[in-house]
Amino acid sequence: MLLLALDTATPAVTVALHDGTDVIASSSQVDARRHGELLLPAVDRVLAEAGLRLDAVTAVVVGTGPGPYTGLRVGLMTADTFGLALGVPVHGVCTLDALAYAADIDKGPFVVATDARRKEVYWATYADSRTRLTDPAVDRPAEIAERVAGLPAVGAGALLYPDTFPSAHEPEHVSAAALAALAAERLAAGEELPAPRPLYLRRPDAQVPKNYKVVTPK
Template sequence: MLLLALDTATPAVTVALHDGRDVIASSSQVDARRHGELLLPAVDRVLADAGLRLDAVTGVVVGVGPGPYTGLRVGLMTADTFGLALGVPVHGLCTLDGLAHAAGFDGGPFVVATDARRKEVYWATYADSRTRLTEPAVDRPADIAERVAGLPAVGAGALLYPDTFPDAHDPQHGSAAALAELAVERLAAGQELPAPRPLYLRRPDAQVPKNYKVVTPK
């Protein structure tokens, strides 16, 4: 097995290779505006670090969000393209699940919250680093304060809103290495991974202007 993992659902452009036993190469760069520019060079870099070629890859796993439209689209389209070109399966995994796995909290329930912009967070609660308790959602931090009270939290969204998440910790962004580890565990256990379809949870930030003037030929 050689699993290529990538995630662009958060400001991090993150890529990793997993050989079925360990993560053998990984790369992460934080730049919310350059996902499309940074992703393919990051793939080239991890392959070079591992001394392997792209055609050695036997499967792809991609973070499906939740996340902003543009960032998610870059990762998902790249994963689909690799799958088609190589003739290998492409799997999806929730980005919040990858963050939970990277956090490694196994002493009780906790929250993962990423920055959803618009003064909102994408979030879910977990029993441990491998078990999600609630479906991913997007909300204003103040609106969920009672539901997450007393729980430790990880992610950039938690760190941004200390009033709601007073016990907040790193990691802040998505981790392809953790995503790959989680995918390998679940595949080895015979679990079927989700399809690589985006988890947007809300409409794109970009909107058609309300007073858009239609120009027709004379």
């Protein structure tokens, strides 16, 4: 097994290789505006670090968000392209699940929250690092304050809003190393990973202008 894992659902552009036992190479850069520019060089970098070629990959794992539309689709489209080119399966893993896994909390409940912009967070609650209790959602921190009161929290969204998440701590962003390790663990246990379908949770920021004038040929 050689898993190529990547995630662009958060400001981190992160890539890793996992051989079924351990992560053998990884790369992470935080830059919310350069996902498309940084992702492929990061793939090249981890392959070179591992001394492997792309055609050695047996499956691709991609973070499915939730995340902003523009960043998230970079990783998903790249993963699909690799899958088609190599003829290998492409698996999806919720980005929040990978953050929870990296937090390595044996007993919860706890919260994972990432920055959704617009003064909102993407979030979910977990019983432990491997067990999600609620579906991913997007809300303003003040709107969920009572529901998450007293719970430890991880992720950039939690760190941004200490009034709602006073016990927030790292990891701040997802890592492909955690994504790959979680996927490898689930595959080894015989679990079927979901298809790589994006969790946008809301409409994209870009909108058609109001009162848009349609021009038709005469």
